Amino acid sequence: MAIASHYNAKKVEDKWYDYWMKNNYFHSEVDEREPYTIVIPPPNVTGVLHMGHMLNNTIQDVLVRRARLKGFNACWVPGTDHASIATEAKVVAKLKAEGIEKNDLSREEFLQHAWEWTNKHGGIILQQLKKLGASCDWERTKFTMDDDMSASVIKVFVDLYEKGLIYRGYRMVNWDPQAKTTLSDEEVNYEERNGKLFYLKYKVDGTNDYLTIATTRPETILGDTAICINPNDERFAHLKGKKAIVPICNRTIPIIEDEYVDMEFGTGCLKVTPAHDENDKNLGEKHNLEVIDIFNDDATLNNYGLHYEGKDRFVVRAEIVEELEISGFLEKVEDYVNKVGTSERTGAVIEPKLSDQWFLKMKEMAQPAIEAVLGDDINLVPEKFLNTYRHWMENVRDWNISRQLWWGHQIPAYFYGTGKNDFVVAETLEKAVEKAREATGKTDLQASDLTQDKDALDTWFSSWLWPMSVFNGILEPENKEIEYYYPTNDLVTAPEILFFWVARMIMAGYEYRGERPFKNVYLTGIVRDKQRRKMSKSLGNSPDPLALIEQYGADGVRVGMLLSSPAGNDLMFDEDLCKQGSAFSNKIWNAFRLVQGWEISEEIEQPETARMAIDWYKAKFQKTIREIEDHYSKYRISDALMSTYKLIWDDYCSWFLEMVKPGYGEPMDARTYKEIITILEDNLKILHPFMPFVTEEIWQEITERTPEEALIIAKWPEEINFDEKIIKEFSHAAEVIAGVRKIRKDKNISFKNQIDLSVLNNENTSKTFDAVISKMGNISNLEYVTGSVDGALSFRVRSNEYFIPIVGAIDVEAEKQKIQEELSYTEGFLKSVDKKLSNERFVNNAPEKVVAIEKAKKADAEAKIEALKASLSSLN
Numbered sequence: 001m002a003i004a005s006h007y008n009a010k011k012v013e014d015k016w017y018d019y020w021m022k023n024n025y026f027h028s029e030v031d032e033r034e035p036y037t038i039v040i041p042p043p044n045v046t047g048v049l050h051m052g053h054m055l056n057n058t059i060q061d062v063l064v065r066r067a068r069l070k071g072f073n074a075c076w077v078p079g080t081d082h083a084s085i086a087t088e089a090k091v092v093a094k095l096k097a098e099g100i101e102k103n104d105l106s107r108e109e110f111l112q113h114a115w116e117w118t119n120k121h122g123g124i125i126l127q128q129l130k131k132l133g134a135s136c137d138w139e140r141t142k143f144t145m146d147d148d149m150s151a152s153v154i155k156v157f158v159d160l161y162e163k164g165l166i167y168r169g170y171r172m173v174n175w176d177p178q179a180k181t182t183l184s185d186e187e188v189n190y191e192e193r194n195g196k197l198f199y200l201k202y203k204v205d206g207t208n209d210y211l212t213i214a215t216t217r218p219e220t221i222l223g224d225t226a227i228c229i230n231p232n233d234e235r236f237a238h239l240k241g242k243k244a245i246v247p248i249c250n251r252t253i254p255i256i257e258d259e260y261v262d263m264e265f266g267t268g269c270l271k272v273t274p275a276h277d278e279n280d281k282n283l284g285e286k287h288n289l290e291v292i293d294i295f296n297d298d299a300t301l302n303n304y305g306l307h308y309e310g311k312d313r314f315v316v317r318a319e320i321v322e323e324l325e326i327s328g329f330l331e332k333v334e335d336y337v338n339k340v341g342t343s344e345r346t347g348a349v350i351e352p353k354l355s356d357q358w359f360l361k362m363k364e365m366a367q368p369a370i371e372a373v374l375g376d377d378i379n380l381v382p383e384k385f386l387n388t389y390r391h392w393m394e395n396v397r398d399w400n401i402s403r404q405l406w407w408g409h410q411i412p413a414y415f416y417g418t419g420k421n422d423f424v425v426a427e428t429l430e431k432a433v434e435k436a437r438e439a440t441g442k443t444d445l446q447a448s449d450l451t452q453d454k455d456a457l458d459t460w461f462s463s464w465l466w467p468m469s470v471f472n473g474i475l476e477p478e479n480k481e482i483e484y485y486y487p488t489n490d491l492v493t494a495p496e497i498l499f500f501w502v503a504r505m506i507m508a509g510y511e512y513r514g515e516r517p518f519k520n521v522y523l524t525g526i527v528r529d530k531q532r533r534k535m536s537k538s539l540g541n542s543p544d545p546l547a548l549i550e551q552y553g554a555d556g557v558r559v560g561m562l563l564s565s566p567a568g569n570d571l572m573f574d575e576d577l578c579k580q581g582s583a584f585s586n587k588i589w590n591a592f593r594l595v596q597g598w599e600i601s602e603e604i605e606q607p608e609t610a611r612m613a614i615d616w617y618k619a620k621f622q623k624t625i626r627e628i629e630d631h632y633s634k635y636r637i638s639d640a641l642m643s644t645y646k647l648i649w650d651d652y653c654s655w656f657l658e659m660v661k662p663g664y665g666e667p668m669d670a671r672t673y674k675e676i677i678t679i680l681e682d683n684l685k686i687l688h689p690f691m692p693f694v695t696e697e698i699w700q701e702i703t704e705r706t707p708e709e710a711l712i713i714a715k716w717p718e719e720i721n722f723d724e725k726i727i728k729e730f731s732h733a734a735e736v737i738a739g740v741r742k743i744r745k746d747k748n749i750s751f752k753n754q755i756d757l758s759v760l761n762n763e764n765t766s767k768t769f770d771a772v773i774s775k776m777g778n779i780s781n782l783e784y785v786t787g788s789v790d791g792a793l794s795f796r797v798r799s800n801e802y803f804i805p806i807v808g809a810i811d812v813e814a815e816k817q818k819i820q821e822e823l824s825y826t827e828g829f830l831k832s833v834d835k836k837l838s839n840e841r842f843v844n845n846a847p848e849k850v851v852a853i854e855k856a857k858k859a860d861a862e863a864k865i866e867a868l869k870a871s872l873s874s875l876n
Contacts, residue, residue: 009553177299408456556582613659733769
C-alpha cells in the first residue's frame with residue numbers, strides 16, 4: 001500500500017492513541033521488573049487544559065515513555081483535586097444564576113449540587129490530556145474525594161490529633177471575604193500598591209489636646225481599643241495614664257505604653273485594633289485589651305460600624321475619610337506604598353481575622369523534610385530552589401488546615417457540649433459517640449447529641465498524601481502496591497507549589513512511611529508570552545492548547561513547548577516553535593518516504609560510500625545517545641530533545657540519507673537497505689518519548705507488527721563502544737563537501753556537471769571519506785598534490801587547501817568580465833570614500849563614530865580589491 005504523501009497528524013494521533021488504549025500499554029501491575037512511578041500533580045477538577053498543564057504533562061510523558069522503553073514497569077497515576085475554594089465558588093455562582101442562595105440550602109443539599117457539577121465538569125482536563133498523548137494509567141485515575149482517599153484523609157487527621165500535632169486555637173488568620181474562608185499563609189500573595197497614609201486626630205480625654213496617629217485603614221478606627229506610646233518617648237510623657245476618644249464613635253480608650261512602638265515611624269502614637277492586626281492582637285493580649293471585630297464575613301461592616309453598617313470596607317474607607325475631614329479629625333493625607341495581601345484563589349484583599357481554627361504543628365514535621373532535601377535523599381532540579389526551600393522550612397509556621405467551606409473533607413471533630421473543649425475527634429460518628437460517652441461519663445449519650453464541626457479541611461491536606469493514598473498506603477500501609485510503587489521516582493511540578501504541596505508531601509512521607517515520597521523534583525518554569533508576560537485569561541495572551549494541537553499536531557506542540565523549556569527557567573512561548581515542531585514531523589515523514597521509495601536489489605554489492613556512511617552514523621548515534629542520557633540524568637529535557645533533533649534533522653536526513661542514496665534510477669543494495677532500516681528504528685526509539693505519534697506510525701509502516709512489537713514497548717537502543725576518530729574524520733569531510741558546494745553555487749557550476757578536486761594535504765588528513773567527498777561533490781577525479789594549482793578556484797579547510805580547476809568547469813572569459821566589473825565598481829567606491837576622508841572639515845566636525853564607519857568602509861574596499869585582483873590573476 002502506498003505511503004501517504006503528507007503526514008496527517010489528526011488521523012494518525014486518534015488511530016494510535018486508540019490502539020495504545022486497546023492494548024493496555026499504559027496500565028501497570030506489580031511484577032518482577034523495577035518500577036518507575038510518577039504521580040500526576042492533580043489538576044483542579046474545575047480546570048481545563050492550559051499551557052502550564054501542557055508543559056508539565058509533556059515532560060512527565062517524555063519521562064514515562066522513556067522508562068517503558070528502558071524496560072521499567074512504568075506507572076503514571078492520573079487524577080484530579082476537588083479544589084475546595086475554586087469548586088465551591090463555581091457551584092455557588094451556578095446556583096446564584098438559578099436564583100438559589102447557598103445559605104438557603106442545607107449542607108447535604110449543597111453537596112448534592114456540588115457532586116452533580118463535579119460529575120458533569122470534572123475530569124474534562126484528563127480527557128484533554130489524552131489529546132496531548134499522555135500515557136497515564138487511566139485505570140488508576142483517582143479523585144481526592146474518592147471514598148478511600150477521603151478515608152485516608154480522615155485517618156491522618158485523627159492520628160495527628162492524637163499525637164498532639166493538630167490542635168484547635170483562637171488565632172489571627174488570613175480571611176478571604178470573597179470565598180468567606182480562612183487561608184494558609186502560603187495562599188496569600190503580597191503585592192505593592194499605591195495607597196494613602198491618613199493622619200487622624202484623637203482628642204485626649206479631659207483636655208483640649210489632641211494626639212495624632214497615622215493609618216492606611218481609617219475604617220478600622222471603629223475597632224480601636226487603645227492608643228499605644230513608647231514609654232521612652234519624651235514627646236508623649238504628658239499622655240501617660242490618660243485616655244483618648246476615638247473619632248466618630250466617641251469611645252473612650254486607654255493610652256498604654258509599650259516599647260513595641262517605633263518612635264521613628266509615623267507620629268510615634270499607634271492605634272491598637274486587636275481584631276484586625278496580628279501585632280495589635282499581641283499587644284491586646286499583653287495589655288488585656290477589649291477585642292472589637294467590626295467586619296462581617298464578607299468584609300462589610302457590622303453593627304460596630306454604626307451608620308456604616310452593611311457597607312463594604314472600601315466604600316466605608318472613602319466615606320469615613322470625608323466625615324473625618326468635615327469633623328476636623330483629618331490632619332493630612334500622604335501618598336504611601338505598602339504591601340497588600342491578596343487571596344491566591346480569588347484575588348480579594350485579605351482581612352486579618354480572629355477566629356477558632358484548626359492548626360497543624362509544623363516545626364517537628366519539617367525537620368526530616370529539611371534534612372532530606374539538603375542531604376542526598378531528594379533532589380530539587382534546578383538547585384537554585386534549595387535556599388528558598390530551606391528558608392521557608394526553617395521558618396515554617398503552623399498550618400491553618402480548616403476552611404469555612406462545605407465542599408471538601410468535613411473535619412472529624414464532634415461537639416457534645418457548649419464548652420470550648422467539649423469535643424472529640426474520631427474517624428466515624430460511631431467512634432465519636434464512644435469517645436464522647438467516655439469523656440462525659442454519660443453512657444446514654446446518642447449520635448443525635450453530637451454536632452460535627454461544619455468546616456472542611458484545606459484542599460492541600462488531602463493532596464499532601466497523594467503519593468501514598470493513590471496506592472492505598474494510608475489505609476493499608478503494607479499492601480503490595482504501596483510496597484512496590486513507593487517511593488515514586490520523579491515529580492514534575494511548578495515552583496509556585498513547592499511549599500503548598502511538595503514540601504508537605506515530603507513531610508507526610510516521612511511521617512507515615514519513614515521515607516521520601518520521590519527521589520527527584522523537576523520544577524518547571526512558567527509559560528510566558530514573547531513579552532515575558534505570564535499567560536492568563538485576563539490578558540488574553542494564552543492560546544487554546546487544543547486549537548494548537550488541531551493546527552500543528554500533538555507531536556508538533558510537544559516539540560514546540562520543549563524546545564525552549566530549560567529546567568526551572570520560564571518558557572517564552574512562541575507559536576512558531578509549534579510550527580517548527582510540525583515541520584520536524586513532516587521532515588521525518590518525508591525522509592521515511594524517501595527510504596521506502598528506493599528499489600532494492602539482492603544482486604549488487606554494498607558501495608564503499610554506503611559502508612562508510614553506516615559506520616559513521618552508528619558512531620555518531622552512539623555519541624549522541626550518551627549526550628542524551630547525560631541530559632536526562634540532569635533533567636535537561638530540552639537539551640535531550642535538541643540533541644535528538646539535530647541528530648535526526650542534520651546527521652540523518654541531511655547527511656546520512658544523501659550519502660547512502662543510490663544514483664538516479666539505480667537500485668540500492670539489500671545490505672545497505674537493511675542497515676538503514678535498523679538505523680531508522682533506533683532513531684524512532686529515542687525520538688518516541690518526544691513525538692510518540694509520528695514515530696509509532698512510521699514504526700508500524702516499516703513492516704507488519706504484532707501488538708507485542710509496538711514501538712511504545714520496544715527496547716531502548718543499547719550503548720556500545722564507538723569510534724570517535726571516524727566522527728572527527730567525517731566532520732572534516734563535511735567541511736570539504738560544503739566548500740565544494742559553495743564554489744559550485746557561487747560560480748554557477750551545475751551540480752550535475754562533474755568536476756576535479758586537488759588536495760594540498762598540509763595536515764596529513766585521513767583519506768577515509770574520499771569516496772564520500774567524491775560522491776557528494778560529484779567529483780570525477782580527486783587527487784593529492786604537493787603545491788598550489790594555478791588557474792584554479794580554491795578554498796581552505798583548516799590548513800588544507802582544495803583546488804577546483806577552472807578549465808571545463810566555468811566560462812573563463814565570462815568569469816573574468818564579471819570580476820573586472822566588480823573590481824571597477826569597488827575601485828570607484830573606494831575613491832568616493834577616500835575623497836570624504838581627505839576632507840578635513842568632514843573629519844574634524846563629523847561625530848567620531850561616523851568617521852570610524854567611513855574608515856572601516858575604506859579598509860573593506862581595499863581588502864576586496866586585493867582579493868578580486870588575485871582572482872583575476874589566477875584566471876590569466
